[in-house]
Amino acid sequence: MDSQNAIWVEGADRCADNWQSMVRTSKTWVYLANRALLEDECKLFTQDLQAFTAGWQAHGKNLTSSWRMCGNRLLIIAVDESAAPATGCSIDSSVAFLREASKTAVEPVDWFDRQSIIFQDEKEWCQASNASFWALRKAKRVTDDTNLVNTVYVNSEDCWGNVVIPFATSWHAEMW
Secondary structure, three states, X not given: OOOOOXXXXXXXXXXXXXXXXXXXXXEEEEXXXXXXXXXXXXXXXXXXXXXXXXXXXXXXXXXXXXXXEEOOOEEEEEEEOOOOOOOHHHHHHHHHHHHHHHHOOOOOOOOEOOOEEEEEEOOEEEEEEXXXXXXXXXXXXXXXXXXXXXXXXXXXXXXXXXXXXXXXXXXXXXXX
């Protein structure tokens, strides 16, 4: 599927070569872009991300890190802290990388919007603000079976599973 104007690109799941071998208790950071990257943008971004994570350090020590990108929009970065922990400076460098990488996109990308929810209405992917999503839930347009993109993980090991889950198994259900 072409990601032009897409909210979520179904089946677009790519990861670093070492993603599957990462320790499941690795420290993780989850980012949701304000839009789906075009396929060419995604390829370039993940190449740059691969180079960044390969050279990522904390106070001169190499970090054992990896990444996963889903739907050309959801990014998970992981660090196995058993050898060297991520520090404030190293975390800042990852944030700086994301800010800089967004400038090379066709249209700027905001990786730091925490107010959007991506969900499936019938067969179509939709995006809503938190308030609008809750209004849809109250109006029963979002049901327990509605699929959504999970951006909140209680346990880091959950980042290796499905990122599209039913509302009933999401943190939203606990809040409802």
